[in-house]
Amino acid sequence: MPYVNIRVTNEGVTPAQKLELIEGATDLLSRVLNKDPATTFVIIDEVETDNWGVNRENVTTLRARQAAAKKAKA
Amino acid sequence: MPYVNIRVTNEGVTPAQKLELIEGATDLLSRVLNKDPATTFVIIDEVETDNWGVNRENVTTLRARQAAAKKAKA
Amino acid sequence: MPYVNIRVTNEGVTPAQKLELIEGATDLLSRVLNKDPATTFVIIDEVETDNWGVNRENVTTLRARQAAAKKAKA
Amino acid sequence: MPYVNIRVTNEGVTPAQKLELIEGATDLLSRVLNKDPATTFVIIDEVETDNWGVNRENVTTLRARQAAAKKAKA
Amino acid sequence: MPYVNIRVTNEGVTPAQKLELIEGATDLLSRVLNKDPATTFVIIDEVETDNWGVNRENVTTLRARQAAAKKAKA
Amino acid sequence: MPYVNIRVTNEGVTPAQKLELIEGATDLLSRVLNKDPATTFVIIDEVETDNWGVNRENVTTLRARQAAAKKAKA
Numbered sequence: 001m002p003y004v005n006i007r008v009t010n011e012g013v014t015p016a017q018k019l020e021l022i023e024g025a026t027d028l029l030s031r032v033l034n035k036d037p038a039t040t041f042v043i044i045d046e047v048e049t050d051n052w053g054v055n056r057e058n059v060t061t062l063r064a065r066q067a068a069a070k071k072a073k074a
Numbered sequence: 075m076p077y078v079n080i081r082v083t084n085e086g087v088t089p090a091q092k093l094e095l096i097e098g099a100t101d102l103l104s105r106v107l108n109k110d111p112a113t114t115f116v117i118i119d120e121v122e123t124d125n126w127g128v129n130r131e132n133v134t135t136l137r138a139r140q141a142a143a144k145k146a147k148a
Numbered sequence: 149m150p151y152v153n154i155r156v157t158n159e160g161v162t163p164a165q166k167l168e169l170i171e172g173a174t175d176l177l178s179r180v181l182n183k184d185p186a187t188t189f190v191i192i193d194e195v196e197t198d199n200w201g202v203n204r205e206n207v208t209t210l211r212a213r214q215a216a217a218k219k220a221k222a
Numbered sequence: 223m224p225y226v227n228i229r230v231t232n233e234g235v236t237p238a239q240k241l242e243l244i245e246g247a248t249d250l251l252s253r254v255l256n257k258d259p260a261t262t263f264v265i266i267d268e269v270e271t272d273n274w275g276v277n278r279e280n281v282t283t284l285r286a287r288q289a290a291a292k293k294a295k296a
Numbered sequence: 297m298p299y300v301n302i303r304v305t306n307e308g309v310t311p312a313q314k315l316e317l318i319e320g321a322t323d324l325l326s327r328v329l330n331k332d333p334a335t336t337f338v339i340i341d342e343v344e345t346d347n348w349g350v351n352r353e354n355v356t357t358l359r360a361r362q363a364a365a366k367k368a369k370a
Numbered sequence: 371m372p373y374v375n376i377r378v379t380n381e382g383v384t385p386a387q388k389l390e391l392i393e394g395a396t397d398l399l400s401r402v403l404n405k406d407p408a409t410t411f412v413i414i415d416e417v418e419t420d421n422w423g424v425n426r427e428n429v430t431t432l433r434a435r436q437a438a439a440k441k442a443k444a
Contacts, residue, residue: 001348003189008297022127024320027130029304033317040127040130041151042128043121043125044126047265050241051268053244053245054260054335055248055260055262056248078153081150081151082149082150082177093275093280095180098172100277106172114275118275119269119273128187188349195413201389201391201412204396204397206388223378223422224378225376246398250398254387254391254394255391276409315423317423339423
């Protein structure tokens with residue numbers, strides 16, 4: 001009866017990738033703890049980059065800096 | 075001071091139904107544990123069917139199969 | 149397929165009361181949204197009163213003040 | 223390694239305010255528990271006012287009543 | 297920067313199994329979404345069987361019935 | 371009406387520190403979004419170090435390595 005909540009930033013996760021996450025998390029619980037897939041819930045939350053902070057800044061700013069660094073290198 | 079979080083798939087829950095959930099959950103905590111409604115929070119999260127997995131598939135696929143089965147019966 | 153998470157302070161909730169919460173929340177989702185009880189999860193989290201804050205104080209302090217007020221009245 | 227989840231009603235929180243919440247929560251954990259900002263996550267969830275209940279009503283209704291009371295006073 | 301929360305019933309999960317869950321969930325996010333393990337959090341919550349309801353009963357009762365059925369078969 | 375959930379590893383957080391977190395988070399929501407402290411909940415979850423993973427290992431292992439590195443330096 002596990003409940004798995006995966007929270008990621010909302011940056012274009014496709015339905016196919018979401019399905020891979022659902023399958024992978026369900027299989028993980030089945031393999032490690034012998035949990036029944038029929039009662040394993042996997043819920044994916046996509047969070048706007050303005051709403052996710054790490055290292056005292058939001059991910060919007062982090063991504064802009066990463067993109068600028070990449071461009072500077074090229 | 076309870077906090078109740080209800081997560082359901084995003085499949086057309088109406089404002090009236092949401093209010094019923096809020097009233098019902100608040101009354102439940104009041105009746106069973108004598109909790110004060112003034113400090114009972116009920117938060118409803120509506121999750122896209124692509125983002126909710128059960129039995130190793132997403133609810134989008136589950137609903138399509140259920141609809142097909144219903145149609146085949148008719 | 150709902151997931152209901154009920155968070156309350158850890159102040160002697162009995163197994164019978166927990167079961168009432170489970171039954172009540174399951175029935176609520178069944179009645180309002182026609183959700184199947186077989187795939188309705190209800191999870192109760194009991195939180196220490198030191199770890200729950202409201203109105204800028206913890207519930208331990210709140211309960212002590214409420215008890216003192218009650219005693220003063222008697 | 224803290225994880226801070228801030229849930230508020232969706233009532234026009236600006237990106238600048240979100241950033242203040244992220245900075246403030248990160249600084250709080252750093253100051254009180256000496257946690258490293260580099261591994262402090264702050265996630266803000268904005269919840270529709272129809273989906274947030276307190277005192278057995280939703281925040282949509284609460285806000286309408288507050289606005290009417292304010293208008294009556296003016 | 298994913299956050300993965302795995303909630304399971306508290307029924308003797310070993311430290312080694314917890315580590316397998318942590319590794320498996322981290323690898324899943326890395327493989328499917330190319331997320332950096334250094335900022336992937338996995339948090340496991342173990343919930344008492346009295347506090348977890350499914351199908352309108354708690355898991356304590358469910359496990360007792362499963363054990364009785366198994367014994368009857370033997 | 372904010373709800374703030376702070377999750378940290380269970381490594382000896384004192385009641386006084388928890389109170390500082392409660393006060394700080396309440397003040398933050400009051401200052402930035404003008405939220406009423408009377409309906410601001412702050413809930414602190416303390417998670418065992420075996421149950422918290424980051425960078426594909428649990429915090430128990432991380433702490434042991436950090437302690438060994440510190441000792442080697444001394």
